[in-house]
Amino acid sequence: MSSKKEINEDLVNERRKCNFNIQEVTHIIDGGVENTLQRKKIEDVALNGGASLDDVPEECMNLRERYENALRKSCVYANILRNELLEITGIENFGTPVIRRTGDAFFKDISPFMLHLGMFVPTIMGQCTAEQQGIWLPKALDMQIIGAYAQTELGHGTFIRGLETTATYDPKTKEFILYSPTITSYKWWAGGLGRTANHCIVVAQLYTQGKCHGVHPFIVQIRDLDTHMPLPGIKVGEIGPRMGFNTADNGFLGFNHFRIPRMNMMMKNAQVLEDGTYVKVARHGKLTYGTMVFVRVTLVNEASFNLSKAVTIAVRYSAVRRQSELRPGSAEPQILDYPTQQHKLFICIATAHAFQLTANWLWHTFTVVQAEMRKGNIDTLPELHALSSCLKAVSTSDAAACIEQCRFACGGHGYMMSSNLPYLYSFVAATRTYEGDYTVLLLQTARYLVKAWEQAEAKKIVTPTVAYLNRCFDTNEKVAWTNSPEGIIKSFQAIAAGKISLCVKNIRQRIKTGMDYEDAWLMTTVQLVSAAEAHCRSMILDTYWNEMQRLTKTSSDNVKMVLYQLTTLYLVYWALEKSGDLLRYTSITEGDIDLLQKEYEDLLVKIRPNAVGLVDAFDLRDEILRSTLGSYDGRVYERLMEEVQKNPLNKVPVDPSFQKYLKPFMKSKI
Numbered sequence: 001m002s003s004k005k006e007i008n009e010d011l012v013n014e015r016r017k018c019n020f021n022i023q024e025v026t027h028i029i030d031g032g033v034e035n036t037l038q039r040k041k042i043e044d045v046a047l048n049g050g051a052s053l054d055d056v057p058e059e060c061m062n063l064r065e066r067y068e069n070a071l072r073k074s075c076v077y078a079n080i081l082r083n084e085l086l087e088i089t090g091i092e093n094f095g096t097p098v099i100r101r102t103g104d105a106f107f108k109d110i111s112p113f114m115l116h117l118g119m120f121v122p123t124i125m126g127q128c129t130a131e132q133q134g135i136w137l138p139k140a141l142d143m144q145i146i147g148a149y150a151q152t153e154l155g156h157g158t159f160i161r162g163l164e165t166t167a168t169y170d171p172k173t174k175e176f177i178l179y180s181p182t183i184t185s186y187k188w189w190a191g192g193l194g195r196t197a198n199h200c201i202v203v204a205q206l207y208t209q210g211k212c213h214g215v216h217p218f219i220v221q222i223r224d225l226d227t228h229m230p231l232p233g234i235k236v237g238e239i240g241p242r243m244g245f246n247t248a249d250n251g252f253l254g255f256n257h258f259r260i261p262r263m264n265m266m267m268k269n270a271q272v273l274e275d276g277t278y279v280k281v282a283r284h285g286k287l288t289y290g291t292m293v294f295v296r297v298t299l300v301n302e303a304s305f306n307l308s309k310a311v312t313i314a315v316r317y318s319a320v321r322r323q324s325e326l327r328p329g330s331a332e333p334q335i336l337d338y339p340t341q342q343h344k345l346f347i348c349i350a351t352a353h354a355f356q357l358t359a360n361w362l363w364h365t366f367t368v369v370q371a372e373m374r375k376g377n378i379d380t381l382p383e384l385h386a387l388s389s390c391l392k393a394v395s396t397s398d399a400a401a402c403i404e405q406c407r408f409a410c411g412g413h414g415y416m417m418s419s420n421l422p423y424l425y426s427f428v429a430a431t432r433t434y435e436g437d438y439t440v441l442l443l444q445t446a447r448y449l450v451k452a453w454e455q456a457e458a459k460k461i462v463t464p465t466v467a468y469l470n471r472c473f474d475t476n477e478k479v480a481w482t483n484s485p486e487g488i489i490k491s492f493q494a495i496a497a498g499k500i501s502l503c504v505k506n507i508r509q510r511i512k513t514g515m516d517y518e519d520a521w522l523m524t525t526v527q528l529v530s531a532a533e534a535h536c537r538s539m540i541l542d543t544y545w546n547e548m549q550r551l552t553k554t555s556s557d558n559v560k561m562v563l564y565q566l567t568t569l570y571l572v573y574w575a576l577e578k579s580g581d582l583l584r585y586t587s588i589t590e591g592d593i594d595l596l597q598k599e600y601e602d603l604l605v606k607i608r609p610n611a612v613g614l615v616d617a618f619d620l621r622d623e624i625l626r627s628t629l630g631s632y633d634g635r636v637y638e639r640l641m642e643e644v645q646k647n648p649l650n651k652v653p654v655d656p657s658f659q660k661y662l663k664p665f666m667k668s669k670i
């Protein structure tokens, strides 16, 4: 065991073995040297105060203490944010992921302000007119008002058109009347709503002049700004303990004929005039769903970031941890030396890279589509919706599975809250559900794919992300298998095209048997989800491979080599995972699969000496990792012991409950 200040000897050796320039890889992950410098500057400003430390670990506090502690730290962090960080980034980069990341040094669980920054502010930016933004945005950015995003109801989350809350316009008073007509119409889940927010965005069915115009967003004050009491006509509270998010005070909200001014309708995409006339401004009916598209785009980045934290913890721990013996009497190996451990972990490093590059590419696509829409061109929105839906679904689902694998890789200690792995898992597991459930979002992408297939069939040129359909449509035979990165990507496109084709065929056959389109679609949804997943995987593989090639063009040879190995590992891993699909849609043979397996195992051996270097390249400060198992110095056992001292149960040698319950119980006769 190393002494207090020393770095664990095994980690020192690992770092000595690393044959590439770690900083170079950090710059690639950050998207350039400038970004790394900016990130470090932000981290220095946000974290050098040390205000984030808890004397008692969050998990040892009761619910109320945890909330209060999270709110205290949120205020400390928000002060740094508004007084110092905004100046560095500028308001246009307010939502930059780097800023959000520094927040993780303050909270193990979630900040009650998360939804204010993550959805309330972006919705004001995206759904308000310039005039309305002028009213709400400065107050929101300065946090004079604190908001939540209340869309989901007890009865409906997925099916937004089915929401029951009503906003009925009264031209006499020029107000909307908000009403919750049923139990199931109560808003449910909104983060920050239960105890913290004094405002929230409410998505409700708009009624004016006796007609319902569907769901629209409204900005609503729910609590008195001075006393914080709920305003008359508002029923609000916390929904209760959950698997994670326990400091995010997710809330419920009901309205009893609660009145808000007309101008509190967010009017960028549709307006209600003073006399009650409804005017549609937007050219696309789904622009009210804009905040969700924005958040889905950012969640791909979140998936990568949280996975990079988990795998940093698990790889460092696996270098420090020694267990079992390979031969009788031999020294115990580092568990990182087991190929099965490498199999669990190296794919997680590669996945974090794949999602980071995909997230960057998706963000770029998002900004291009936004710019087009500002010019009045909405043609690219359906493709963005299809893209962001499937990428959000697959990246959050894979990241959750990988984080759980990182926990498995840490054995019993991975189950400790102090490892941070349970927190990371519960957070990312939630992202698979919120902002659109996994299955539901893949079915949205499937709608787009089926239409694209029909266009390809009609010999029309389809949009760039499905351009492979035009090519695959002409080849009726199985795609010829070649074992190269390009060959694997082409094969995944063939799988996607084959599955979409089969879905279309099955829908048509079902219609021929007398089903209507909706039933035929419904009966095909299991295959449609699989087709959308295949499409998404082909895009991730393609983006990861091509972006990594582009980004390493001027890199040093060893960086090129290790990143090539990692990218290839990702491609080969997925080829092996989907070997059944490859056998069905390409000319791959069992012999080819054996070769792939051998290549995969060889790659694990090649990557092994650089494993710790690769996770060091994520450059995650200990304050952000918040893990007893994953710190840079590898003092795993010391930190576990130190954490035990902070446990309130250990403050006295005999627990008072001994006298109260255990002693009388032991002395009592049966």
Ligand SMILES: CCCCCCC/C=C/C(=O)SCCNC(=O)CCNC(=O)[C@H](O)C(C)(C)COP(=O)(O)OP(=O)(O)OC[C@H]1O[C@@H](n2cnc3c(N)ncnc32)[C@H](O)[C@@H]1OP(=O)(O)O
Pocket (backbone or CB within 6 Å): 100, 114, 115, 118, 119, 149, 151, 152, 157, 158, 159, 160, 161, 191, 286, 287, 289, 290, 292, 293, 295, 298, 302, 381, 382, 385, 434, 435, 436, 437, 440, 444, 447, 448
């Ligand atoms: C770091 C930040 C952290 C933030 C933390 C966040 C915490 C969590 C917050 C939340 O969860 S907020 C609530 C989020 N809720 C959802 O995501 C609900 C999911 N449901 C939906 O998005 C929609 O209801 C639906 C599933 C897309 C269906 O909507 P609808 O019934 O209205 O449409 P359809 O009839 O299925 O489709 C019609 C047509 O519209 C297109 N479309 C749907 N959505 C969009 C969109 N967002 N943008 C553009 N186009 C869209 C769809 O593709 C169809 O097109 P066609 O096929 O008819 O051409």
Ligand SMILES: Cc1cc2nc3c(=O)[nH]c(=O)nc-3n(C[C@H](O)[C@H](O)[C@H](O)COP(=O)(O)OP(=O)(O)OC[C@H]3O[C@@H](n4cnc5c(N)ncnc54)[C@H](O)[C@@H]3O)c2cc1C
Pocket (backbone or CB within 6 Å): 115, 149, 150, 151, 152, 155, 156, 157, 158, 159, 188, 189, 190, 191, 245, 250, 430, 433, 434, 435, 436, 437, 438, 439, 440, 443
């Ligand atoms: C931690 C957390 C934070 C959240 N924060 C917020 C927030 O701040 N604001 C907010 O408004 N909401 C929030 N939500 C709610 C979230 O957006 C919804 O839970 C989510 O959209 C899923 O909707 P649902 O709960 O109605 O699930 P359901 O739609 O009831 O899904 C249940 C099951 O039914 C399936 N299903 C549903 N519809 C279909 C379909 N058409 N086809 C096939 N299968 C289907 C789903 O795949 C799923 O397996 C939060 C949720 C969580 C867990």
